Amino acid sequence: MGEKKVIKSRFRSKSDHSLDTKGRLHFPSRFRDVLAQYGTETLMIAPWKKHLRAYPVSEWEIIEDKLIDQGKEQPRLASFIRLVFSGVTECNLDKQSRILLPLALRTETRIGKEVVLTGMRDWVEIWDKEAWQLEVQTTRENFDSFDEGLSKLGIL
Numbered sequence: 001m002g003e004k005k006v007i008k009s010r011f012r013s014k015s016d017h018s019l020d021t022k023g024r025l026h027f028p029s030r031f032r033d034v035l036a037q038y039g040t041e042t043l044m045i046a047p048w049k050k051h052l053r054a055y056p057v058s059e060w061e062i063i064e065d066k067l068i069d070q071g072k073e074q075p076r077l078a079s080f081i082r083l084v085f086s087g088v089t090e091c092n093l094d095k096q097s098r099i100l101l102p103l104a105l106r107t108e109t110r111i112g113k114e115v116v117l118t119g120m121r122d123w124v125e126i127w128d129k130e131a132w133q134l135e136v137q138t139t140r141e142n143f144d145s146f147d148e149g150l151s152k153l154g155i156l
Contacts, residue, residue, distance in 0.1 A: 009034045011119030016129065019113050023106055024098040028117065031124055032097055043099060045126075047087040047108055050135070052101070052126040059122045060088070101126065 011034050019025055027035075027043075035041065035056055044060035046053045055063065067084070071077045087108065091099040101111065114129035127135070150156045 009037055010121045011124050012121070014116055014118045017115050017117060019101065019106075019111075019115060020098075023101050023103060024094070025101055025115065025117075025126070026096070026098050027093055029097070031117070031119065032093070034119075035093075041093040043091050043093075043124075045089045045091050045099070045101065045105060046084050047105055048084070048125075050109060050127070050131050052105055052109055052111065053120075054091075054099070054124040054126060055122070057090075 011031055013030070015028055017026055017028075032041075035043070038056035038058055040057055042057050043054040044057055046055070046060070064085075067077070067081050071081050087105060089102050089105060091101070093099055105111075109128070110131065111126065111128045112130075116127045116129050116132040118125040118127065118132075147156060
C-alpha cells in the first residue's frame with residue numbers, strides 16, 4: 001500500500017459566488033491550492049441535507065468505504081447511503097477553474113444562481129445563498145446552546 005499524502009492546507013473560510021447560466025461555479029484559488037495538494041483537479045460532489053459537499057476524490061473514498069463497510073452495521077443508514085451514493089457526481093475543474101454542478105443536484109438541494117462556499121477542513125460545502133443565510137441566522141440565535149459541547153471539547 002502506498003504512503004498517504006500529507007495535506008498541509010485545509011479548506012477554510014467562506015466566499016460568495018454566482019453560477020453562470022450553465023450552472024458552472026468558479027472554484028476559488030485558495031481551495032484549488034488545497035485540492036492541488038491532493039494531486040487532483042477532480043471533486044466528488046455529493047448531496048447533503050440542504051447543501052452539496054465537494055470532496056477531493058481520496059477524501060470521498062474514505063467516506064464511501066466507511067459508509068459501505070461500517071454502515072451496514074447500522075440498518076437505519078441504508079436509505080441515507082443509497083441517497084448519497086446515487087447522487088454523488090465526479091466533477092473536474094475546467095481550464096477556467098470552474099466546476100459544473102449537475103442540474104439534478106442543484107434542483108435537489110434548491111441551489112439557485114447565488115451560492116456560498118464554506119471550507120470545512122477536508123471538504124467544501126456549497127449552499128444556496130438564502131439557505132446559508134437562514135442557517136447562519138438559526139445558528140446565531142442558538143449560539144448559547146453550543147456552550148456545553150464546546151466546554152466538553154475544552155474550547156470554552
